[in-house]
Amino acid sequence: MxxxxxxxxxxxxxxxxxxxxxxxxxxxxxxxxxxxxxxxxxxxxxxxxxxxxxxxxxxxxxxxxxxxxxxxxxxxxxxxxxxxxxxxxxxxxxxxxxxxxxxxxxxxxxxxxAQPDTLSVTQHAFDVDQIEAAIRLETHLKALATQPESQARNTVVVAGGGFTGIETATEMPARLRAILGEQADIKVIIVDRGQKVGAAMGEAISVSIAQACTELGVEWRLGVSVQSIDANGVTLSDGQHIDAKTVIWTTGxxxxxxxxxxxxxxxxxxxxxxxxxxxxxxxxxxxxxxxxxxxxxxxxxxxxxxxxxxxxxxxxxxxxxxxxxxxxxxxxxxxxxxxVTCLDLGAWGAVYTEGWDRQVKLVKEEGKALKTQINTQWIYPPAADRVSALAAADPMIPVVA
The missing domain is CATH 3.50.50.60 (FAD/NAD(P)-binding domain)
Structure with missing residues (x-):
C-alpha cells in the first residue's frame, strides 16, 4: 500500500x-x-x-x-x-x-x-485579498462611470499603509482615470496609524514612498484609523468624515x-x-x-x-x-x-530594497522593470515538463540570488 x-x-x-x-x-x-x-x-x-x-x-x-x-x-x-x-x-x-x-x-x-468585527467592512468595503474580492472591486470601479459626477464617486480611501495598501493606492490613480477619464478630479487617500508616510515599511524606503505619492497625488491621513464605514464613506478616529464611494480594506x-x-x-x-x-x-x-x-x-x-x-x-x-x-x-x-522587497508604486515606478532594514537599491524605472519581471515571470509555476518542473523544486535553489 x-x-x-x-x-x-x-x-x-x-x-x-x-x-x-x-x-x-x-x-x-x-x-x-x-x-x-x-x-x-x-x-x-x-x-x-x-x-x-x-x-x-x-x-x-x-x-x-x-x-x-x-x-x-x-x-x-x-x-x-x-x-x-x-x-x-x-x-x-x-x-x-x-x-x-x-x-x-x-x-x-x-x-x-483579518477584518475587524466592529466595522461594517464586509458590507461597505472592498479588498484585494482573494481573486474573487479583486474582481468584485474591479466591477465596482468600472460601474463608477455610470454614476453622476461627485467628489465621493471620484474618491478612494485605502485603510492601511502597509505593503498591500501602498501598492493598491498608488495603482489607483491610473485605474480611475482609465475608467473616469483623464480629466477626472480623482482623490486617493491612505489612512494609516503611523506618524510618517510609509512608516510601516521602514525609514530607508519611506522616502521613495513619499516621493511617489506626492507625484501621483496620493494623500495620507496619518495618526488616525478608520472608525466606521458606511455607504457614503468613512469616519476616522479623529471624527473627520471622508466622502467616498470606494473604501478598500488592507490591514491585517x-x-x-x-x-x-x-x-x-x-x-x-x-x-x-x-x-x-x-x-x-x-x-x-x-x-x-x-x-x-x-x-x-x-x-x-x-x-x-x-x-x-x-x-x-x-x-x-x-x-x-x-x-x-x-x-x-x-x-x-x-x-x-x-x-528583499520590491514595492510597486504605480505610474511612478517601483522601489527595490535588500536586507531586513530595507536598504534601497533600485527606484523608479529600474525598480519597475524588476517588479514587472517578478510579477510576470519569477513567481509563476514552472512549465508542464516533468524534468524541468522537478528540477525547479530543488530546495537549494535560492528564491533571491
Missing amino acids: KQHILVIGAGFGGMWTALSATRLVDIHNRDNIQVSVLAPQAELRVRPRFYEPNAHHLAAPLGELFDVVGVNFIKGAANTIDVQAKTVGYTDAAGAEQVVHFDKLVLASGSGL VRASSLTEQIPAERDRQGRLHVDANLKVIGQDDIFATGDVAYAASDEIGNFALMTCQHAISLGRHAGNNVAAQILGVDPTPYSQPKY
Missing part, C-alpha cells in the same frame, strides 16, 4: 511542496509514495498581483503540471483535520462531504485578511483557521510553530509551510513573512523534508537569510 503525502492548499507553498516531495521521491526511484494536493481549484492564484486591474487573468492553471509530474489533485475545500485518525474532511466539487486519509500531512492553506492578515485544529503552539497571527525542517513542533506526521508556518528564516532572529518570496522556499523545503521523513534520508533544514 502506498504511503500518502497530503498537501492542503495549491498556493505558492502548496504547489512547491507537492513538486518538491515528488522530486525527492523520483530521485530515490520509489513508486510506493503518492503525493496529493487538496484544494478548491487546480490553479495558482497570483495573489501578489491582486492590486492590479484585470484580476480575472491572475490565476495560472496547475492541472497539466500536476499530471505530468504525477501529483494527484483532489478538488475540494478542507474543513476538518483529525490528527489522531490521520484524516481530512472536505467538501468536494459536488458539495458532498468526503474524507481522505494521510500518512503525512503538509498544511499549506494560506492566510486571509491571519493564517488559515485550519491551524486551530492542530494541537500545537501558534503565533499571534495563527501560524504554527515549526522546527528547522518545517515539521510542526509536537507533531510527528504534520508539517506546515507558507503563510501557516512560523519558521525561522536565519540564525539571527528573523522569521519568514507571509509573502510569496518566503512561501516558495518554504514549500520547496517542506515537500523535500516530508518526503525525506518517509524515505529515511536526511532532510534539508530551511534557511532563507536573504530578504
Whole structure:
C-alpha cells in the first residue's frame, strides 16, 4: 500500500511542496509514495498581483503540471483535520462531504485578511485579498462611470499603509482615470496609524514612498484609523468624515483557521510553530509551510513573512523534508537569510530594497522593470515538463540570488 503525502492548499507553498516531495521521491526511484494536493481549484492564484486591474487573468492553471509530474489533485475545500485518525474532511466539487486519509500531512492553506468585527467592512468595503474580492472591486470601479459626477464617486480611501495598501493606492490613480477619464478630479487617500508616510515599511524606503505619492497625488491621513464605514464613506478616529464611494480594506492578515485544529503552539497571527525542517513542533506526521508556518528564516532572529518570496522556499523545503521523513534520508533544514522587497508604486515606478532594514537599491524605472519581471515571470509555476518542473523544486535553489 502506498504511503500518502497530503498537501492542503495549491498556493505558492502548496504547489512547491507537492513538486518538491515528488522530486525527492523520483530521485530515490520509489513508486510506493503518492503525493496529493487538496484544494478548491487546480490553479495558482497570483495573489501578489491582486492590486492590479484585470484580476480575472491572475490565476495560472496547475492541472497539466500536476499530471505530468504525477501529483494527484483532489478538488475540494478542507474543513476538518483529525490528527489522531490521520484524516481530512472536505467538501468536494459536488458539495458532498468526503474524507481522505494521510500518512503525512503538509498544511499549506494560506492566510486571509483579518477584518475587524466592529466595522461594517464586509458590507461597505472592498479588498484585494482573494481573486474573487479583486474582481468584485474591479466591477465596482468600472460601474463608477455610470454614476453622476461627485467628489465621493471620484474618491478612494485605502485603510492601511502597509505593503498591500501602498501598492493598491498608488495603482489607483491610473485605474480611475482609465475608467473616469483623464480629466477626472480623482482623490486617493491612505489612512494609516503611523506618524510618517510609509512608516510601516521602514525609514530607508519611506522616502521613495513619499516621493511617489506626492507625484501621483496620493494623500495620507496619518495618526488616525478608520472608525466606521458606511455607504457614503468613512469616519476616522479623529471624527473627520471622508466622502467616498470606494473604501478598500488592507490591514491585517491571519493564517488559515485550519491551524486551530492542530494541537500545537501558534503565533499571534495563527501560524504554527515549526522546527528547522518545517515539521510542526509536537507533531510527528504534520508539517506546515507558507503563510501557516512560523519558521525561522536565519540564525539571527528573523522569521519568514507571509509573502510569496518566503512561501516558495518554504514549500520547496517542506515537500523535500516530508518526503525525506518517509524515505529515511536526511532532510534539508530551511534557511532563507536573504530578504528583499520590491514595492510597486504605480505610474511612478517601483522601489527595490535588500536586507531586513530595507536598504534601497533600485527606484523608479529600474525598480519597475524588476517588479514587472517578478510579477510576470519569477513567481509563476514552472512549465508542464516533468524534468524541468522537478528540477525547479530543488530546495537549494535560492528564491533571491
